[in-house]
Amino acid sequence: NAGVTQTPKFRILKIGQSMTLQCTQDMNHNYMYWYRQDPGMGLKLIYYSVGAGITDKGEVPNGYNVSRSTTEDFPLRLELAAPSQTSVYFCASSQNPNGYTFGSGTRLTVV
């Protein structure tokens, strides 16, 4: 099993550009999450989904959008990139408290 796959691994964006961070899982997990990790801070939840067609905001949703059209995919969209969105982004999935799996992360720099 591949687990949770994130693409791209690295990206540099200019202010105002848009992009989509891709996340796919092959474990048939219902729950999926997007977190951001800033230096010296704990991971913060951006958005989460409890199943296909259902999404909800986390702690820091501003500037982001998500969709969940299938169980496998949970893309994160940045519409107007800002320097404050420079961070490392992690996608994760779970089916129960025991089965939390993280992707390898996307390092995004906005200049």
Place this chain on the structure above:
Amino acid sequence: KNEVEQSPQNLTAQEGEFITINCSYSVGISALHWLQQHPGGGIVSLFMLSSGKKKHGRLIATINIQEKHSSLHITASHPRDSAVYICAVKVNSGGSNYKLTFGKGTLLTVNP
């Protein structure tokens, strides 16, 4: 104040030493995770605890629900254990979405 506090923030040890990393939380939880992140790398789940103690190889995790405290121990530490260790809790919020609240992490460096 963070709901999840880890100590120490940084820890340097010599190979072979016994390591302890602590995690305290201020809210009711249903589960606690210990995670490992190597520099520039992804995040790997080490343990999930809701009570008692778990052991995997040289790693031991304990939790005391009454005291709202967990510890991660590493016996016979090795340079390959150098990583950031993160404590995360599932807060009792009445939901079933398994969202986690994270500590800031402990950077462990084990020197040969």
